[in-house]
Amino acid sequence: MSENLLGIFFLLDIVAFLAAVFMHLVKRSRSLVRLYALQSFAVSMTFFLLGFLGDDRSLMIVASILFFVKVLVAPVFFGKILHKLSGSSSSSNYLNTPLTLLVLTGLVLFAYSKVFLPLSALYPQAFVSVALNIALVLISIFLLINRRGVFAQMVGMLSLENSIILFAAFFGLRHPLPLEIGMIFDIVIWMVIASFFLGMIYRQFGTLSTEDMKRLTE
């Protein structure tokens, strides 16, 4: 891969990374959806560029499906759900904003530390990007842990999934088209099921806050 190309992919990586960071800072669920759409846009563009430059039609098909599902359909779908579940438009973090930022910094430093240095063996030209991908994975996992809201947990999971497929794209991993479509199908079904559960949780608990879901411990 040429230097210029690496630069473009690194830029898309940064967009996905910053979207994940801002997911920690926004409170409103709709803002989370917008950030997820932006992150998904960066992911689908990465796939599209890889397919276009490598003259790989199946990769371009995958990129188009990703764009359609994650950038166009998912935000509208989530918007409708949030509209239905009025009163659940925001959620907060367990840690306050300064502490959250501190943890995020720590996670980025950890991703760039010696611990993950061996992974650069897979792509020696671009350890910085590999580490950024690892940081994106860690930050997405932290989003799942740090948010009180069930909806935010769901977006955190989807952000983690975005970060992992970005990782795969970066290493140039190719799977046969049926498997790629199988993976996307799994994700779509996951979104639908998780959304259905949001409705069930809201009906049964009257809220989407994980704070109020403590029946199992009773």
Next chain:
Amino acid sequence: MLLAYLIATPFLAALFLVFLKPTQSRSIERAVQVAALVGAVLCANLLMTFESGSIQVVGKYLALDALSLLLTTIISSVGCVVAFYAIGYLRQEVKKQIIGPRRVKQFFILFELFLFAMLVAANAANPVLMWIAIEATTLSTAFLISFYNKPTATEAAWKYLIINSLGLLIGFLGTLLFLALPQGVIGGDIMTWADLRAAASEFHPVVVKVAFLFILVGYGTKVGLVPMHTWLPDAHGKAPSPISALLSGVLLNVALISVLRFKGLVDLSIGREFSSTLLMYFGLASIIVAALIIFTQRSYKRLLAYSSIEHMGVIALGIGLGGVGTLAALFHMLYHSLSKVLLFLASGNILLRFGSTKFENVSGVMKALPITGGLFLAGFLAISGLPPFGMFFSKFLILSAGAESHIGVMLIALIALAVAFYGFFRHVSPMLFGSLTEGVERGEASLSTLVPLCILMGTYIIISFFFPEPMLAMLHDAADMISSK
């Protein structure tokens, strides 16, 4: 082609059920029974015709080797028994107006899809397909766990969905690292387990370690290894009993075998010490934590769930020790499947009669349900590894496999197993032999919820003393695969 038909059977059954009306309960039951029997017969055929050491490739994406045959045998045989039990169990629930006919139809559609996903995962020739199928098991069972639409069940199902999906995504990251490893070595697209095994000796040693850690944490979450086990007692405790039985007795094995397939690659690449040590200590931690929590349990279904964590720990320990420990662990897997499914199904009968899963509300099972109680007691003795049950030999072999090299670990494991036994006994004894809870009727509910239990117990006893030759060859082959021979 037999394998393809076997895998397609539950999928076609689910598809067929979609077109039936909920009121056609007899047709729904017949379809489930036919699918279960066809699956069992095809599986028996596969087992009889399997050639030792061979890999039968079916198309691009499926392959049958000894490990997948072991899993397929467990899924099809246990799945068949559970399907028959579930029919009787749900009839009782409909009779008691706990659920309606629409829920019965939904149950069996998801049940068949669950079996289909497990069969694909077991026989996937490609690690990515295996991941897709294991994720599909999570998706198909989430609604089964929240089946009763109660807040606790919904909470358990959400916890299950989030924790397992997180674990599986981490496992997927590990899978991708394994797939990225050979690119610089042999070039081209890596598709199958066989490709990966062929390239394993050239893998970068440190990256292999990082990748296996992701795999162990990721798929280990689905196995229920401590400390990633937190979803398991809630999900197994809240799901309908036939589903708890399949989750505990079958799905955990599917996830564990996934870990072991990657372990084989690690061992070929950097030797067996790294993966074996990790498995051994994760296994030991699972046994200790489960044993301590079993002691303080208040619900018999959760107790059985913790017992599953304990036994997954025993299997991981055996595989970690290697040698005869690996073979013993595979025997243990088989025995655990049969006895745990028996216990969960018996607990379903108890729940139907007593209406509670709490020990404080359930007493005198032997008086109310003498056959179920007797089978529960036999299942308890079997799963505790008392002689002459087969699990006694598998546990004994695992512990003796490490007696020389890891005497300290074996002693701790032995003490933890004794604590678990006592904890189990402490709860089960008053539940079975105490005075009958007031207002509870005596007498078994129906034959259809008893016969499957008897079949499981009978099978367990038979294979404790007489192990059929094709199954023995399959287990030896599978042990060799895990040991990378």
